[in-house]
Amino acid sequence: MSQDSPAPVVERVDARHRYTIQVDGEPAGFTVYRDRDGQRVFYHTEIDDAFAGRGLASILVTAALDDVRASGMRIVPVCPYVAKYLKKHDEFSDITDPVTAEVLQWLQGDRA
Structure with a gap:
């Protein structure tokens, strides 16, 4: 991205x-x-x-x-990228919950 490009937009x-995320629209x-139950479970991240x-x-x-923090929810990082990100950014550790077998089972049922 050149310095003249607008910042990416996340919605x-x-x-x-x-x-x-959008870049130049x-x-x-x-x-x-x-x-x-008050948790936002992230399970996939993809960049084109x-x-x-x-x-x-x-x-x-x-x-x-x-946004999760602002909403008062907690993070569950099933997505490998989100999990890796959280290992490097401990500022979210206070709102991060572990990935459990129960969460994985629920997620599989929810997406089925």
């Missing part, structure tokens, strides 16, 4: 249970979640290959986790 799309990626290498996944997940 929560409740109807699709995801946060999206183009969809660049998303992270998908399901809500359960055309936008790879720009740090967009980090921008997307940062905005999503900031």
